[in-house]
Amino acid sequence: MASRIIDGLQQAIFEHRLAPGTKLSEDEVGQIYGVSRTIVRSALQSLAYSQLVTIEKNRGAFVASPSVREAHEVFEARALIEPRVAAMAAKRFNEKHTTKLTKHIAAEHEAMALGDKGKALALSGEFHLEIAHIAAHDVFTDFVQSLVKRSSLIIAMYWKRPDTTCESHSHHALMKAFSAGDAVGAEEVMRSHIVDLHSGLDLHSKKPAQMSLADALKP
Amino acid sequence: MASRIIDGLQQAIFEHRLAPGTKLSEDEVGQIYGVSRTIVRSALQSLAYSQLVTIEKNRGAFVASPSVREAHEVFEARALIEPRVAAMAAKRFNEKHTTKLTKHIAAEHEAMALGDKGKALALSGEFHLEIAHIAAHDVFTDFVQSLVKRSSLIIAMYWKRPDTTCESHSHHALMKAFSAGDAVGAEEVMRSHIVDLHSGLDLHSKKPAQMSLADALKP
């Protein structure tokens, strides 16, 4: 099944084990996962839809290397959509959601304490996706999922301070607004949280390092 | 190339020549377009990604049949995103855009006058997409494109009055706001235009006709 390959590549991209620009040869990927190119092609096509991979005709697939401009756009989109989603979630929030999100925040803390940056980043993204699920709006959920995935790659590329993840505070504040059923508050907290994330990026560097070159140094 | 098949199927879906629920057999589609199943599968996967087709494991692909709920969600999303896009477009608007949109509106009028409902619907969707291009925000443009496509299918299924298309007035008002560089005005016109479209749907019917049954009557 292709989903195993999609997940594997996604994870590797988010954790920067596959650097932006890296060539994803169909044969190579197929041998690693023990499947034929047919499946790999399907997986790569799927990853291309979610913009984590770029496919060039007759040249193959590469790990995406989002531009500074694209990074801005993704966070502008999040700043428009997610506050609305948070407001919707606040209106539907109940006890079950509390326990689920609480666990999530705890897991984030733990990952951060252990210094597992990759896992912390993944969990932080899942938190936003979980909120969309609570809002129970499939169209917005799809958008948020897409934006969160792209953000994971963008953060992996452009995050200013490799040490800090600095998220948990906002997530706690969101929880509070949800518990109080405060839609307006949740909306505002979410907006400023997204703006924070956006401003935590270093989007002034001339160009993202073209990793395919770095890769070329290897042999 | 798969794009020919994607376009062909899309057009057929929008124009209701392929009814929601219709089975899209890989072999059948492949023979029609003179390509192998490989290409057809790729095309169907692409259409599934844009939600115009539903793929069920081991059962195949079917023309999507968006639910009433999905219809509401799509237009709610449009009502959030497109006004913002319109405001951005208003700020970047110039002469070249005027001529392009004017032509577009004329074409819509013509199609409507000729009673070509399918073409009028397609042009109306393209108008919204054109605005997104003017706004020059790739992320929002992708979202608008996706939403417009889904809207085309939804309108084909749920539109109240088969005769009226009733759009051109709003499109003209949008043009006016753009020309004046009036971002706030454009935003508001767009919002009410989307709400109009939304309320032009008949979303009270118990269930969309399951066309696969109607199809079964054929032989």
Added chain:
DNA sequence: TGTCTAAATTTTGTATACAATACTGAATTG
């Protein structure tokens, strides 16, 4: 008749084979 079962058929899922295109590098030439 109507329903259940099982073989036969069709259709999708996956792997492989062949074709077309792009990449690599050595030989050649200015």
Added chain:
DNA sequence: CAATTCAGTATTGTATACAAAATTTAGACA
């Protein structure tokens, strides 16, 4: 020595072949 051409190699694009699953059909039985 730089640039260029032209094989040879490697990789992607597409078609086909085989495997697995679902659907259909036929027949048995009540």
